[in-house]
Amino acid sequence: MTQIGVIGTGSMGSMLVRAFIKSGAAAPEEVIAYNRSTKRAAALSQETGIRLGTCREVAAGAGIVFLCVRPHEVEGVLRELGDTLSPRTLLVSIAAEVPLADLQAWTGARVVRVIPTLTSEILKGASLVVFGERATSTDRDLVRTLMDAIGRAVEVEEEAFELLTLLTSCGPAFIAATMKEFAAAAVRRGGVSPACADLLVTETLAGTAGLLEEEGSSFDEVISRVATEGGITAKGVAVIRKEGPGVFDAVVAAALGEDE
Ligand SMILES: NC(=O)c1ccc[n+]([C@@H]2O[C@H](COP(=O)([O-])OP(=O)(O)OC[C@H]3O[C@@H](n4cnc5c(N)ncnc54)[C@H](OP(=O)(O)O)[C@@H]3O)[C@@H](O)[C@H]2O)c1
Structure with a gap:
């Protein structure tokens, strides 16, 4: 198996x-990793059993290197590594807002951009993928295999990255915030504790995700199975259809x- 390098062992x-x-x-x-501050990398190594190395050891020793630093730190890391990252290395940048064109100008490595999602922690969710022009078909297979193992790899046009990141990477926060408001509306009616409302909405969310994913139901199929014409659910759905576009736009x- 190809050695996997990770530079930057922060959250992602x-x-x-x-x-x-x-x-x-x-x-x-x-897996071999390097982080600027040693404490985080040491803790991860102790937890998972991965090896640690210097930045150059990671870059030189791995066939595929995930660069997981903040966007403004990407250029500095790549310029410092210089020739250590050669065309023999496949570099996967997970940084938002750093285009392939810049990455390919800053390194001689073959380049891929991936936007992962926090939900890959439980091996669910979609990772957005776009391959640079130097990526080979073997690179494509390797990246798809790795990202499919921890969710689903979805190849998209780079122009759509920023918008689609809202659905995947920001999505868990947007969905959690929406569900929190849903539960809070019941709590405001009185007689229901926040803990009880949160539990019920969480179970409903997990069950709905199961219907969508495991049964392959569409959103509309789930709605029509619950919302019989003239019933209470249909009345609620009508409000969401009226107010929802404004909120989500x-x-x-x-x-x-x-809005800035
Ligand atoms: N958070 C998300 O949900 C999400 C989703 C998709 C993509 N991303 C992208 O993922 C990237 C990382 O985000 P994050 O949330 O994981 O940030 P983070 O928690 O701040 O992690 C960044 C890590 O990079 C390390 N670092 C900084 N400069 C370095 C260098 N020169 N060499 C080695 N390590 C260095 C930092 O080390 P120190 O401990 O020394 O600070 C830190 O551990 C960002 O580019 C972001 O756009 C994030």
Whole structure:
């Protein structure tokens, strides 16, 4: 198996390491990582059994290197690594807002962009993938295999990355915030504790996800199975259909920075 390198073991880098190991996509001895501050990397190594190395050891020793630093730190890391990252290496940048064109200008490695999602922690959710022009068909297979092991890899056009990131990477927060408001509406009516409302909505969310995913139902099929004509659910659905577009258009606009 190709050695997997990880540079930056913060929130997402650590999640990827844990998910690759949990899914069986990689054995601990096949992963080597480096983080700027040693404490985080040492804790991850102790927890998972992965090896640690210097930044150059990770870049030179792995066939595929996940670069998991913040967007403004990407150029500095790549320029510092210089020729250590050669065309023999497949570099996967998970940074939002750093286009393939910049990555390919800053490194000689073959480049892929992946936007993972926190839900890969439980091996669910979609990772967005776009391949650079130097990526080979073997690279495509390897990245798809790794990301499919921890959810679902979805290849998209780079132009659509920013918008689609709202559905996948930001999505868990948007869905959780929406569900919190749903539960809070019941609590405001009185006689229901927040803990009870949160539990009921959580169970309903998990069950609905199961119907959508395991039974392959569409959103509309789920709605029509519950919302019989003239019934109480249909009345609630009508309100969501009326008010929802305004709310979610505003969410998308705000997240895209259009209100600034
Ligand atoms: N959070 C999400 O849901 C999400 C989703 C998709 C994509 N992303 C992308 O994932 C990337 C990482 O985000 P994050 O949330 O994981 O951030 P984070 O928790 O701040 O992790 C970044 C890590 O990079 C390390 N680092 C910084 N400079 C470094 C260097 N020169 N060499 C090695 N390690 C270095 C930091 O080390 P220190 O401990 O020294 O600070 C930190 O551990 C970002 O580019 C973001 O756009 C995030």
